[in-house]
Amino acid sequence: MDRKKVDSEQHRRPLFDGLNQHKKKEKVSFHVPGHKNGMNWDETWSSFQSALSFDQTEVTGLDYLHDPEGILKESQELLSKFYGSKKSYYLINGSTVGNLAMIMGATNKGDQVFVDRGCHQSVIHALELAELRPVFLTPDWTEMDQAPLGVNIKNLKEAFEHYPAVKALIVTYPTYDGMVYPIEELIEYARERKCLVLVDEAHGPHLTLGDPFPTSALDLGADAVVQSAHKMLPSLTQTAYLHIGNQSSDALKNKIEHYLHIFQSSSPSYPLMVSLEYARYFLADFTKQDLIATLKYRDLWKKQFKKAGLTIFQSDDPLKVKVSLINQSGEELAGQLEEQGVFGEKTDGTSVLLTFPLLKKETKITELFSIHITQSVKNEVPKKMKTPLLIAPFVELDLSYERQTSSTNKQISLAEAEGKIAARNITPYPPGIPLVLKGERIKVEQIKQINHYLDQNMRVTGLENQKEVVFFSEND
Numbered sequence: 004m005d006r007k008k009v010d011s012e013q014h015r016r017p018l019f020d021g022l023n024q025h026k027k028k029e030k031v032s033f034h035v036p037g038h039k040n041g042m043n044w045d046e047t048w049s050s051f052q053s054a055l056s057f058d059q060t061e062v063t064g065l066d067y068l069h070d071p072e073g074i075l076k077e078s079q080e081l082l083s084k085f086y087g088s089k090k091s092y093y094l095i096n097g098s099t100v101g102n103l104a105m106i107m108g109a110t111n112k113g114d115q116v117f118v119d120r121g122c123h124q125s126v127i128h129a130l131e132l133a134e135l136r137p138v139f140l141t142p143d144w145t146e147m148d149q150a151p152l153g154v155n156i157k158n159l160k161e162a163f164e165h166y167p168a169v170k171a172l173i174v175t176y177p178t179y180d181g182m183v184y185p186i187e188e189l190i191e192y193a194r195e196r197k198c199l200v201l202v203d204e205a206h207g208p209h210l211t212l213g214d215p216f217p218t219s220a221l222d223l224g225a226d227a228v229v230q231s232a233h234k235m236l237p238s239l240t241q242t243a244y245l246h247i248g249n250q251s252s253d254a255l256k257n258k259i260e261h262y263l264h265i266f267q268s269s270s271p272s273y274p275l276m277v278s279l280e281y282a283r284y285f286l287a288d289f290t291k292q293d294l295i296a297t298l299k300y301r302d303l304w305k306k307q308f309k310k311a312g313l314t315i316f317q318s319d320d321p322l323k324v325k326v327s328l329i330n331q332s333g334e335e336l337a338g339q340l341e342e343q344g345v346f347g348e349k350t351d352g353t354s355v356l357l358t359f360p361l362l363k364k365e366t367k368i369t370e371l372f373s374i375h376i377t378q379s380v381k382n383e384v385p386k387k388m389k390t391p392l393l394i395a396p397f398v399e400l401d402l403s404y405e406r407q408t409s410s411t412n413k414q415i416s417l418a419e420a421e422g423k424i425a426a427r428n429i430t431p432y433p434p435g436i437p438l439v440l441k442g443e444r445i446k447v448e449q450i451k452q453i454n455h456y457l458d459q460n461m462r463v464t465g466l467e468n469q470k471e472v473v474f475f476s477e478n479d
C-alpha cells in the first residue's frame with residue numbers, strides 16, 4: 004500500500020478528549036439537550052446511555068462548529084492535514100448539505116454549469132436553489148449491467164466548444180457501484196479553461212488511503228470535494244466531509260463556508276462530530292496489515308457467495324462487490340439473501356451491490372456462514388435495452404429553474420405527453436440516468452423508450468401510477 008506519510012499528530016483526538024474532560028467536570032446539566040446526559044431515559048434504553056453522555060451542546064470548552072476556535076478547530080485542522088486540503092469541514096447533514104454549500108458557494112445566480120446527468124438529487128436541488136443554467140452531460144454506462152460510469156473527455160470537449168464560458172463542472176466520482184473513470188483528464192481540461200471542478204465523492208472518503216484504492220479527486224486537483232464519511236468509514240449516519248482543494252482561492256473557500264453556516268444546524272450533534280474525528284483517526288492509523296485483514300474478510304465472503312453459485316463482480320473500489328445469479332433479477336436475489344439475514348446495499352436489474360468495511364487487523368470477525376440460493380428456471384432478469392438510451396451527449400433545460408418555480412403542475416397520459424415540459428425526472432433502471440429531466444421538453448422518441456422499458460416490466464421512476472407524466476403548465 005503506497006500510503007501518504009502520516010504525521011504522529013494524527014493520533015490526537017482533541018474533540019474526543021474534550022468531551023471526556025467535560026464529562027468528568029459536569030456534575031449537573033442545566034443546559035440543552037433535554038435528556039440531560041440521559042437522566043430521563045428509562046433503563047430499557049440502557050444501551051443508549053453511554054452515547055447520550057456524549058450528546059452535549061456548545062457549552063464552555065466544547066467550541067462552536069460555526070466559529071471554531073478550540074477543539075473543533077483543532078479536530079478539523081487534523082482532518083485537513085490528513086486529506087491534504089486547503090481546509091476541511093465536518094458536515095452533520097451528509098453529503099447532501101455538502102453538495103448544496105459547495106455548488107452555491109462556487110457559483111452565482113444564472114451561471115452556466117456542466118453537470119453529470121446521473122448526479123444525485125442533492126446536486127439538482129443545489130442547481131435549483133442557486134438558479135443556475137445547467138448543461139447536463141450524459142455519462143457513459145457499463146456494457147455489463149448498464150450501470151452509470153462517468154462523463155467522458157470527448158463529450159466534455161465538445162460541450163466546451165458550445166459553452167466556452169461555463170463556470171463549473173460538477174461530477175460524481177466514484178460511482179455508487181465503486182467504478183472510476185479518468186477524472187484527471189476532465190479536471191485538467193476544465194481547469195485550463197478556468198472552469199471550477201466540483202466533485203461529489205460521496206462514495207469515496209476512503210480513497211485517500213491510496214493503492215489499491217483508486218485516487219481521490221482531491222489528490223487529482225479538484226477545487227472542492229464532498230465525501231459521505233458515513234458511507235464507507237466507521238462514522239455515524241449523516242456525517243460527511245467537505246474539502247477545499249489546495250489550489251483553490253480564499254474567495255471560493257469563504258463563500259462555501261458562508262453557505263455551510265446557512266445550511267448546517269446551529270445545534271450540531273457532538274456524537275456525529277466525534278464520530279467524524281474517529282473516522283479520520285481510524286484512517287490515519289490504517290496499516291498494511293489492516294489492509295490485508297480487510298481484503299481477507301472480503302475474500303472469505305466472496306468465496307461463500309461463489310460457493311452458493313453466484314457470479315461475482317469486483318468493482319474498481321476493492322470494498323464494493325456485485326453478486327448476481329443467472330435467470331434472477333437483483334430484487335429476487337436480494338430477497339433470497341435477506342431471508343438468510345444477508346442485507347446488501349442496493350439492487351439493480353441484475354445484481355446486488357455489497358459494500359465491505361475497512362477493518363483493523365485486531366477486529367473480531369463474526370463467523371461466516373453458508374449461503375443457500377435457489378436457482379430460477381424461468382428467466383426473471385429484466386432484459387437490457389437492445390439499443391442504447393437515446394440521450395443527447397449534452398442538453399440544456401427548456402424551462403429554467405426560475406420559471407419552474409412559478410409554474411403549476413398538471414398530469415397527462417404518457418401517450419399524450421409529447422411537447423410537454425416534464426416536472427419530474429423520468430428515470431429507467433438500469434442505468435438509473437434520467438431519460439427525461441425535470442424542465443426538459445418531452446420528445447416522441449423518449450416516450451417510445453419509456454414504453455419499451457415499461458413493456459419489459461423494468462423499473463421507471465418519475466411517472467404517476469406508472470402511466471402518467473407530471474408536467475409544468477406553461478400557461479398558468
Ligand SMILES: Cc1ncc(COP(=O)(O)O)c(C=O)c1O
Pocket residue numbers: 096097098099100122123125175179203205206231241242243
Ligand atoms: C452520489 C451521491 N451523492 C450524494 C449523496 C447524499 O449523501 P448523504 O446521504 O450523505 O447526504 C448520495 C447518497 O446516497 C449519493 O449516492
